[in-house]
Amino acid sequence: xxxxxxxxxxxxxxxxxxxxxxxxxxxxxxxxxxxxxxxxxxxxxxxxxxxxxxxxxxxxxxxxxxxxxxxxxxxxxxxxxxxxxxxxxxxxxxxxxxxxxxxxxxxxxxxxxxxxxxxxxxxxxxxxxxxxxxxxxxxxxxxxxxxxxxxxxxxxxxxxxxxxxxxxxxxxxxxxxxxxxxxxxxxxxxxxxxxxxxxxxxxxxxxxxxxxxxxxxxxxxxxxxxxxxxxxxxxxxxxxxxxxxxxxxxxxxxxxxxxxxxxxxxxxxx
Numbered sequence: 603x604x605x606x607x608x609x610x611x612x613x614x615x616x617x618x619x620x621x622x623x624x625x626x627x628x629x630x631x632x633x634x635x636x637x638x639x640x641x642x643x644x645x646x647x648x649x650x651x652x653x654x655x656x657x658x659x660x661x662x663x664x665x666x667x668x669x670x671x672x673x674x675x676x677x678x679x680x681x682x683x684x685x686x687x688x689x690x691x692x693x694x695x696x697x698x699x700x701x702x703x704x705x706x707x708x709x710x711x712x713x714x715x716x717x718x719x720x721x722x723x724x725x726x727x728x729x730x731x732x733x734x735x736x737x738x739x740x741x742x743x744x745x746x747x748x749x750x751x752x753x754x755x756x757x758x759x760x761x762x763x764x765x766x767x768x769x770x771x772x773x774x775x776x777x778x779x780x781x782x783x784x785x786x787x788x789x790x791x792x793x794x795x796x797x798x799x800x801x802x803x804x805x806x807x808x809x810x811x812x813x814x815x816x817x818x819x820x821x822x823x824x825x826x827x828x829x830x831x832x833x834x835x836x837x838x839x840x841x842x843x844x845x846x847x848x849x850x851x852x853x854x855x856x857x858x859x860x861x862x863x864x865x866x867x868x869x870x871x872x
Contacts, residue, residue, distance in 0.1 A: 619686045619695060624739025626685030626699070627651040632708070632837050633680050634868060636672040640836055643795035651735040652684065658697040659684050667701045679708035679837060685738060708837065716844035716853065717833055719769070720754040721821055722746075726767050726790040734793035743770055756833060758818075758846075759791075766816040767791035769833060772841070775800065777830035777854045781810040796834035803863055809856060821846055830854030839864050 604611040619625040629644045638644070645664050652659045664682075671680050680703065687698040724746045747770055750757035756769040766785045768774060773794040776783045782804050787793050804811045820826050830851055831843035840860045842853045 617690050619688055619690050620683070620738050622690030623693065624737055624741070625655070625695065626683060626738040627655065627657075628681060628683045628736050628738060630736075630836060631668075631680045631682070632710075633671055633674065633678040633705070635675050638668065638671075638680070639868070640795045640799060643798050644836070647735065647793065647795060648682075648684070651732075651737065654731055654735065655686070655737075656697055657684060657686060657699045659699055659701070663701065667703050671703065671705050674705060677708050677710060678705050680705045683738065710838065716842045717755040718753075718845040719756050719758055719774070719831070719833070719843055719847075720751045721758050721766075721818060721847055722749055722760070723764075723818070724749050724757070724759045726759050726761060728762060728789040730789060733790050734787050736792060746770055760818050761790055763815070764818050766818055766821075768794070772833035772835045772838070773797040774843075775832050775834065776816065776828050777832075777856055778827045779829070781812060782856060783812050783814060783816060785816045786813050794834060795836045796839065800834055800840065800860060803860060804856070807859060821849070830857060832857045832860070 627648055629648050631641070631644050632639045645661060648664060649659075649661060667682055668680070671678065683702045684699050685702070686695050687700055688695045726742055726746075746757065746759055750770065756772055758769055758774060759767050761767050766774065767787065768785065768791045773784065773792070773796070782800075784797065784801070785791070801811055801813075821828075828849075828851070830853065831846060832854075833841045833843060840857065842857045842861075843851055844853070845851065
């Protein structure tokens with residue numbers, strides 16, 4: 603028998619494996635007049651997750667699930683969830699899955715103003731099998747959000763070695779000299795689709811890019827060589843950072859270049 607809020611339920615539990623275990627994956631995408639920005643980046647990451655979780659989901663199913671969104675106009679935030687079917691009565695389960703898509707009009711904050719970041723000592727746990735993926739289990743981010751200072755837009759988290767990983771909602775890039783640096787994502791954190799796009803663009807621009815361990819203490823060292831920073835995600839694009847804790851930063855020309863390339867890409871598909 604099952605009870606919900608103290609009342610008996612007829613039939614099976616309403617709690618799915620997605621709710622009970624976070625047994626599934628999701629992608630949050632930006633559509634402009636029916637066309638998806640970063641479509642192949644999203645598909646590739648989702649299919650990597652499908653392999654890790656052992657779900658029966660194909661690239662054809664991905665395309666089919668998004669087909670209705672092609673009829674929507676304007677700027678739309680689309681969330682696709684792939685969750686394992688079955689009751690939450692044990693960890694082992696079938697490879698069958700349910701697919702849900704939601705779509706909502708989206709007002710983009712990108713380019714409107716710079717972001718402020720606070721650092722933290724909130725540690726993301728090592729996940730050697732699922733790091734980089736967007737699983738439905740986001741409990742760490744839920745807890746971490748309680749530690750973000752209210753007067754900052756974002757908070758940077760660290761790994762077990764006190765190296766920076768990413769923000770609650772964005773990946774982070776630093777500019778040191780004429781080079782772009784982004785934290786390594788190899789045990790925890792999210793390998794963002796816009797992060798992958800930026801790494802490709804800076805290479806095309808002939809700008810040096812390093813994926814390295816970035817110690818938290820580097821940001822708290824007055825002698826660091828940082829001259830700029832920006833954050834990225836699929837919805838908000840490239841956002842310049844004006845402040846990290848008490849450190850004020852100017853918008854860098856590299857950030858301007860990347861934002862211009864992104865603007866041009868959005869014009870092409872709209």
